[in-house]
């Protein structure tokens with residue numbers, strides 16, 4: 054048993070300035086860890102905050118969060134600590150066979166996710182006779198061209214005949230349509246008793262699914278958030294469903310899986326009974342979750358191309374209006390030249406505007422606000438539900454996206470400046486916090502009111518002239534309204550971070566890049582995610598060099614999920 058290392062208290066590494074990292078460092082010392090372990094555990098906390106599930110102790114990745122690679126003696130020293138396990142017994146920390154340091158929970162999440170996925174791959178599903186399956190498929194796809202939808206049919210066949218389908222593809226490649234057809238085919242095959250559930254990580258994405266599916270025709274429960282499906286209790290921060298209390302569902306479809314973090318995906322997979330057909334779908338090229346892991350990317354990379362792969366990647370872009378398709382492909386491939394090719398053309402779906410300093414930023418924001426004012430002009434003076442619906446729709450025509458939330462190029466500042474223009478144009482009295490015409494975005498889930506992080510609302514008076522916040526109702530085509538004082542935490546929706554915009558689409562999008570090409574938050578996935586929010590036009594505000602630097606950096610998160618899946622699948626075949 055090691056003793057408390059008092060001398061180490063004076064040796065806090067200078068770069069561990071974050072209070073949480075310092076707390077973790079002190080905790081490790083207080084629990085018998087030595088100075089080296091305390092320093093590495095603090096860096097593991099830093100790695101986790103950056104989305105990595107572990108910290109590399111050796112090799113080229115060891116300096117990723119400010120440390121240096123350890124030699125074999127130092128590794129031995131860490132492994133001897135009672136705080137460390139190799140995974141064989143429970144301990145606060147794990148060092149795996151690849152010399153990566155984990156918090157126990159992240160190590161366990163990866164183990165359980167890979168076990169569950171491999172189990173799903175190896176379990177035979179209840180199969181309908183292949184003739185009835187083919188007949189159901191023919192009927193579900195009766196109206197479409199087999200030359201274009203062969204991958205969509207393959208996906209439906211996979212989902213109905215196996216336990217797991219991973220469905221990925223860019224915007225407009227038909228993911229939603231495919232699962233719509235899957236539901237139809239499943240109903241034909243198994244009748245009304247089949248329990249079908251649809252979920253997505255955010256309320257916004259779930260709401261969008263509800264608008265796209267013909268739920269009534271197919272008797273599907275309304276799409277809900279994954280947290281709600283799993284019975285998340287905000288008071289205890291625990292899920293009701295899991296291994297002990299599995300979900301009751303025969304076919305579960307989860308969209309936008311790239312946004313799920315390791316812990317939530319683990320709970321979800323543990324809560325799915327062995328007989329359920331599970332569809333995990335999303336665009337693997339998009340940004341990863343805001344917390345830990347890059348689950349969809351890891352799963353697709355590990356399983357795509359293996360014999361009998363559960364991955365179907367849709368590739369054909371179907372949206373006829375999508376002049377932006379070459380732009381999306383160029384962003385996905387990190388090709389800055391192809392991305393901006395033709396951007397000078399007035400009629401091109403993409404334009405690039407310089408935005409290197411605060412003066413240019415203000416000019417861009419000013420122009421954007423004028424467009425917004427024009428866009429909203431007919432809708433801000435009304436009252437009641439119908440006018441609120443028009444206003445909500447008008448707000449959804451164009452959206453400004455920012456890489457960051459804070460700072461002079463962040464969403465908060467941009468929103469503030471745009472709102473100042475709106476206040477001027479609409480002659481809002483100084484000092485008025487909420488005003489008619491304003492758009493807000495909910496920042497925290499409020500289960501009691503059914504409002505969720507990411508929900509967009511507009512403020513407009515009701516027919517008794519009381520200002521209320523109006524939101525789309527995911528269960529109907531009506532709006533719901535709330536007194537402004539009853540709203541959960543919210544902020545202006547004039548500008549959103551790219552992260553917050555995931556799961557939404559808008560006809561026109563502008564992306565404000567920060568001027569610093571070295572900014573660590575810039576990545577290819579970030580640009581891709583931002584641009585693919587647009588259906589018709591995108592403007593990029595920023596320097597070409599910054600755009601080039603962002604596209605050149607495909608961010609990858611450090612973790613063991615991909616390797617585990619590869620190993621376990623090989624063992625299964627082997």
Ligand SMILES: Nc1ncnc2c1ncn2[C@@H]1O[C@H](COP(=O)(O)OP(=O)(O)OP(=O)(O)O)[C@@H](O)[C@H]1O
Nearest residue numbers: 197201202223224225226227228229230231371372
């Ligand atoms: N096989 C097909 N034949 C004809 N039209 C199709 C086909 N597949 C998809 N579409 C059409 O293409 C458009 C985009 O499809 P869908 O919304 O399913 O794509 P998606 O991958 O879910 O896109 P996003 O992620 O942007 O929502 C829809 O209008 C859909 O009806």
